[in-house]
Amino acid sequence: MPISLIFDMDGTLFQTDKILELSLEETFDDLRTRKEWSEITPLQKYREIMGVPLPVVWEALMPDHSNAVREAANQYFQEKLITNIKNGRGALYPHVTEIFAALKKAGHAIFIASNGEIEYLQAIVSYFGLDTWVTETFSIQQIETQHKSDLVHYILDKHQIENAVVIGDRLSDIQAAKRNGLKAIGCRFDFAQEDELKQADVIIDNLLELPMVVQT
Template sequence: MSISAILFDLDGTLTDPKLGITRCIQYALSELGYKPPDADELLWCIGPPIQESFSQLLNTSENRLLEEAIALYRLRYSTIGLFENYLYPQIIDILQKIRLAGYQTFVATSKPHIYAKQIIEYFDLSVLFDAVYGSELDGTRTVKSELIKHILITENLAPSTVVMVGDRLHDIIGAKLNHVTAIGVTYGYGTEEELKIHGADLIAHSPEEINKLLVHD
């Protein structure tokens, strides 16, 4: 592979956001008068755009209710939830090695970029990325394929020189729709089966395996 740039998903790939995301969903549902599921029953919500998750949780496509749920979620997430988060082991080490090998690196998350940037800064990762890309608060570019397309155009990257690394089907589908190589990681919130079914080119079971796939001595 003549790869020069790596796009990294955030939740479930660089960090484990379980605590923050599940607590914020539970808070929003409680405020709306619903009995929220236990945290372990909400793990499927980590990865997809939050509107999709609330649409399924509330069994509705009514915009007003979904907007209210998202506003409540963000009320807690923007001040508390985004910091209820931790880096996966080895992440800093493998990012340093990938950078030293000469690759450009970008964050590509369906999370709003204003939150993604705060998380990257919180973990002192800013120096390890050329840029952080995410969605807009109005929902623009929450679909991973649209986000990846935006990054390719903005950074003038040829799809054949780019790899997308992520833990959910959205990352793989988004990469494939843009003719980008996809590495699926199994230490996050997607299964190996999910990743392979949707076309992952390579599978990494740990951050160190990402490094081995990309950096060759």
């Protein structure tokens, strides 16, 4: 029976780590140049909190800075991410396009629900041609609450979806599924945390496992 699959983007479909360190270093280099940062780039901290909305990210990375400085840093960071995507420095996880093609052929609908910003998501979708298979891509910016569970609810409501699963690597994805009465498929990929994955209904180590999991 065809179902709808709602995918996270970062750490699930897109190998964010390939451009994350570079873009973050570029951002904090800029901050150091402007005398607004003097320490090392908090890359590990960013990895730990991957999956939360960006305002929360910058509050965690720069707790002693003003909102204005954080917003400027985020804007610069977004520009660098998009530039690095367009320059071919990013990559999808293995088998994304073949799995998407197989799921689409089987009659399943594919959506993306991400905490990433709209322009960033559009850059990924456009560069890799994901709109060939993806019905619609949604950003947390579209939801006032900034909660992924509300974003998934919005997708379900907009497309009148009754049968769906959520696929992602972090707790926000799993909770988004659970709070909407959906099956949560956890991806044990780069940014995944084992204590979070335990709350998923199913855990996969490779996207090739997904078609079989979807059928069960």
